[in-house]
Amino acid sequence: MDKLQVTIVGGSGYVGGELLRLLLFHKGVEVKQVTSERFVGKPISKIHPNLRGISKLTFSSISELENCDTVFLCLPHGNSNKTIQNYASLANQVIDLSADFRINNDALYKVWYGNSRENSEYKNKFVYGIPELHHEEMKTAKFISSAGCNATTVILGLYPFFKENLVEIDRTVSEAKVGTSEGGNSFSEASHHPERSGSIRSYKPVRHRHTAEMIQELSFFGEPQIHFQQLQLK
Ligand SMILES: NC(=O)c1ccc[n+]([C@@H]2O[C@H](COP(=O)([O-])OP(=O)(O)OC[C@H]3O[C@@H](n4cnc5c(N)ncnc54)[C@H](OP(=O)(O)O)[C@@H]3O)[C@@H](O)[C@H]2O)c1
Incomplete structure (x- = not known):
């Protein structure tokens, strides 16, 4: 069987490295x-020492990308909505790990992210990437938006209770503890x-952006x- 040819955009970051x-x-x-614009031509193991002896790949620039089967976008928030057309023509499948296309409602996106996104028509093409919830759609989707980290934990924990209407939907409090990565x-x-x-400190104790994804995926019986509160540990 032919191997899937894959490209990672933003490969010098933490998500790209993992x-x-x-x-x-x-x-x-x-x-x-x-890709990495900062480290073009450098071995990936220079930035990710855990990959020493495993791969001789070097970083490329986005401008040098060739066609492939699947492209993963590991870019900071706000980048892929501006560049999605380039990647859509580069690969048969695009998997975006940023938040740009997780929210399928433009008004909700603007409320939580404070601005409109470009190429918003793509929102209807993206499948929200939690396999436990959207497995069948994900199998054939050209565009997949990987779910937020906090959002994934909260959605998976709450889903059965919301789906079976076992909780009062206007009284949910959730807390996640995260590390520095x-x-x-x-x-x-x-x-x-x-x-x-x-130390431990509270981050975005009100209006954490991942709340928008939680609302979207748990709206069985109204909004x-x-x-949600995130606590950051060392
Ligand atoms: N960290 C987590 O736990 C986590 C979990 C789930 C999802 N996410 C999401 O995944 C995405 C990446 O997160 P991360 O933590 O890996 O970020 P990061 O460590 O800051 O890495 C960002 C990557 O994007 C590249 N980049 C930055 N600006 C760019 C630009 N304008 N054009 C092209 N490439 C650019 C950087 O490469 P160069 O600067 O070297 O070119 C780097 O490889 C974010 O959207 C984040 O919200 C993160």
């Missing part, structure tokens, strides 16, 4: 290209070890009121 680790060991996949590899005081070590 995806590389998984795909390089997948028997049915060949990782064809990995969640903020990506860009430095900030909030993620710097000496600042962060040994639920979900209060």
